Amino acid sequence: MRIKIAKASDCHENSVTPESVYLNRRQFMQAGLIGASSIGLSGRVLAVGQDVSPLAVPASLKSAFSQLGKTSYGQSETLAPYDVATTYNNFYEFGYGKSDPADYADSMQAFPWKVRVEGEADKTGDFDVEDFIKDSQLEERIYRLRCVEAWSMVIPWIGVPLGEFLKKFQPNSKAKYVYFETLYDPEQMPAQRGNALDWPYREGLRIDEAMNSLAFLAVGMYGSVLPNQNGAPLRLVLPWKYGFKSIKSIVSIRFVEERPNTTWNMLAPSEYGFFANVNPGVDHPRWSQKQERRLPGGVLFPNVIETEMFNGYQEEVAGLYQGMDLVRNY
Ligand SMILES: Nc1nc2c(c(=O)[nH]1)N[C@H]1C(S)=C(S)[C@@H](COP(=O)(O)O)O[C@H]1N2
Numbered sequence: 001m002r003i004k005i006a007k008a009s010d011c012h013e014n015s016v017t018p019e020s021v022y023l024n025r026r027q028f029m030q031a032g033l034i035g036a037s038s039i040g041l042s043g044r045v046l047a048v049g050q051d052v053s054p055l056a057v058p059a060s061l062k063s064a065f066s067q068l069g070k071t072s073y074g075q076s077e078t079l080a081p082y083d084v085a086t087t088y089n090n091f092y093e094f095g096y097g098k099s100d101p102a103d104y105a106d107s108m109q110a111f112p113w114k115v116r117v118e119g120e121a122d123k124t125g126d127f128d129v130e131d132f133i134k135d136s137q138l139e140e141r142i143y144r145l146r147c148v149e150a151w152s153m154v155i156p157w158i159g160v161p162l163g164e165f166l167k168k169f170q171p172n173s174k175a176k177y178v179y180f181e182t183l184y185d186p187e188q189m190p191a192q193r194g195n196a197l198d199w200p201y202r203e204g205l206r207i208d209e210a211m212n213s214l215a216f217l218a219v220g221m222y223g224s225v226l227p228n229q230n231g232a233p234l235r236l237v238l239p240w241k242y243g244f245k246s247i248k249s250i251v252s253i254r255f256v257e258e259r260p261n262t263t264w265n266m267l268a269p270s271e272y273g274f275f276a277n278v279n280p281g282v283d284h285p286r287w288s289q290k291q292e293r294r295l296p297g298g299v300l301f302p303n304v305i306e307t308e309m310f311n312g313y314q315e316e317v318a319g320l321y322q323g324m325d326l327v328r329n330y
């Protein structure tokens with residue numbers, strides 16, 4: 001049986017990942033994830049870290065990916081190397097070790113993939129992600145991703161502005177929030193056999209947050225489609241919020257009147273707020289949010305930088321929260 005031991009690269013963070021502190025490794029063992037996977041995928045253990053070039057763009061999507069709109073964000077940023085962005089992940093459906101998603105997410109099938117849009121909108125229904133990509137003018141945006149665990153990286157995403165996408169469904173005046181769900185399928189996402197989180201993974205935004213020009217619906221990164229471990233085939237990217245708001249592998253989008261329950265907020269409401277805006281002035285109850293480790297970094301070069309309000313995107317998003325007490329609404 002393969003027992004996962006934190007790698008040297010993880011040790012300078014925490015022996016237990018903060019987001020997983022409530023979770024019991026045993027749940028994954030009981031679910032058979034670690035044992036079963038080590039039989040079928042033992043070769044992957046060695047493969048991780050070697051598999052470092054972006055995926056090939058599927059033939060049917062080549063045309064969409066070859067006509068990217070101009071990047072207006074992040075031109076001066078240093079990108080995370082592809083192998084770091086694709087082997088240091090949080091995707092609890094595949095386990096909560098940082099390398100688990102890269103090791104195990106092969107069991108998910110990203111194409112074909114249907115997404116249901118429903119709720120308070122004039123146009124609802126199912127769409128196929130492949131058709132959606134073919135019909136979209138994709139653009140690339142280089143964004144900083146700041147995890148609540150105090151690490152960050154810079155990633156070049158490909159996708160469409162979330163607001164423009166949502167407007168096509170003509171949300172009505174009762175649509176005060178948008179609610180998202182990740183796929184629930186323990187066959188494809190083996191760690192869902194354990195009850196580490198209350199599956200499916202859920203997230204939500206106030207409608208004005210979703211319509212903000214920074215909010216992004218990603219279908220790719222580094223010039224190609226999303227690797228499974230990064231949330232293929234469709235995920236949110238909300239760079240002014242802690243990473244857990246950027247829900248992966250979305251199958252359901254619902255316009256709703258009431259504020260929805262969201263995964264981390266339900267699990268530990270005093271630690272993970274609904275808004276979860278990056279805020280160096282509001283510490284997590286168990287650690288400081290004033291600084292972050294910009295990856296890649298290591299024991300000798302931890303690459304610690306100051307965390308900025310709204311992750312440095314104040315100009316775009318501060319207006320959303322005018323008059324709100326961001327200490328209470330963390
Ligand atoms: N469905 C789902 N989405 C998820 C998560 C998850 O566990 N499940 N983890 C979140 C967290 S905590 C972070 S930091 C980001 C990480 O995205 P990345 O692995 O592409 O860097 O995904 C977010 N989206």
Ligand SMILES: [Mo]
Nearest residue numbers: 147148243244
């Ligand atoms: Mo995170």
